[in-house]
Amino acid sequence: MRRLTSILLLTLALTACGRTDRPTTPRARAEPLRPSTRENAQCQADLRREGVDYRELPPKDYGNGCGLYGAVQLTDIGVPVTGVTAMRCGAARAFAGWVRNAVAPAAYQILGSELARVEGMGTYACRNIVGTRGMGDRRSGHALANAVDIGGFVLKDGRRITILRDWSSPDPATQRFLQAIRTSACRRFGTVLTPNYNAAHRNHLHLEDDRARFCR
Numbered sequence: 001m002r003r004l005t006s007i008l009l010l011t012l013a014l015t016a017c018g019r020t021d022r023p024t025t026p027r028a029r030a031e032p033l034r035p036s037t038r039e040n041a042q043c044q045a046d047l048r049r050e051g052v053d054y055r056e057l058p059p060k061d062y063g064n065g066c067g068l069y070g071a072v073q074l075t076d077i078g079v080p081v082t083g084v085t086a087m088r089c090g091a092a093r094a095f096a097g098w099v100r101n102a103v104a105p106a107a108y109q110i111l112g113s114e115l116a117r118v119e120g121m122g123t124y125a126c127r128n129i130v131g132t133r134g135m136g137d138r139r140s141g142h143a144l145a146n147a148v149d150i151g152g153f154v155l156k157d158g159r160r161i162t163i164l165r166d167w168s169s170p171d172p173a174t175q176r177f178l179q180a181i182r183t184s185a186c187r188r189f190g191t192v193l194t195p196n197y198n199a200a201h202r203n204h205l206h207l208e209d210d211r212a213r214f215c216r
Contacts, residue, residue: 035070035090043089044072052077052096057086066126066143079104083120088146091123091209094188095148098207102184103153110177113155119162121149121204130200141191147208164203167195186215 035043047054053076061067071086077096087095099118107115124145129138141147152162166174185192185207193206197216 035088040070040089043070043093046093047072047089047096050096050100052093054092062126064126065139068124068145071124071145079115079118081118081120083151084123084148086124086145087148088144088209091146091148091189091207094209095207098181098185098188102188103181106177106180106184107153107155110173110180111155111159111161112173113157113159115153116156117154118150119152119154121151123148141208141210146210147191147206149204149206151204162203163195163205167202182215190214192216 044054044056052074054072054074057068057071057073059067059069059071068086068088070089072089072092073086074081074084074092074096078100081099084095099115103118104115107113123142125140125142127140127143129140142149151164152160154160161174161177163178167178169175169178182192182194182205185205189207190210190212191206191208192215193201193208194216195202
């Protein structure tokens with residue numbers, strides 16, 4: 001009975017993350033406030049407590065709604081990560097927790113191999129949202145280093161799982177792995193965009209720390 005209850009709870013969690021009654025586009029929202037000195041100090045303390053190595057970056061206003069505020073450069077989260085530069089501390093904290101406590105365990109438990117590397121596709125970029133009509137000239141979360149794009153994962157047995165090639169993989173284990181890490185990301189980040197959202201995200205997961213509660 002206890003096992004059956006756990007299975008039902010897991011099913012409900014997966015269903016809730018993929019609900020279709022959510023809006024088809026992220027809600028328009030004001031530019032995220034710059035983190036306070038107190039918030040930033042707490043975030044960095046959280047990183048240190050979790051054994052995450054990082055380098056604090058000075059604030060930088062690039063103009064036109066772009067800049068780095070409360071940003072860090074992750075240097076060691078326990079798993080090598082490529083293609084990731086400046087990240088707002090809150091996004092870095094969520095990302096490190098996701099890789100260490102969701103992606104790595106799922107790789108081992110579902111795919112039978114330890115995680116060797118995460119392949120990022122960028123963090124900071126001074127640009128607008130792309131691929132979605134009706135967003136106008138609204139800046140992307142990347143313009144404030146508040147988002148990270150992930151394109152793939154390399155396992156220690158040599159396998160490489162990519163979002164572009166494997167999101168619709170016929171292999172059941174690969175599908176379970178990708179859906180498991182997506183579900184976890186939806187709990188840790190405000191906005192999670194996948195190939196299910198639009199063609200602009202066909203090759204990556206967009207993970208943003210914005211409290212929007214949008215998972216697609």
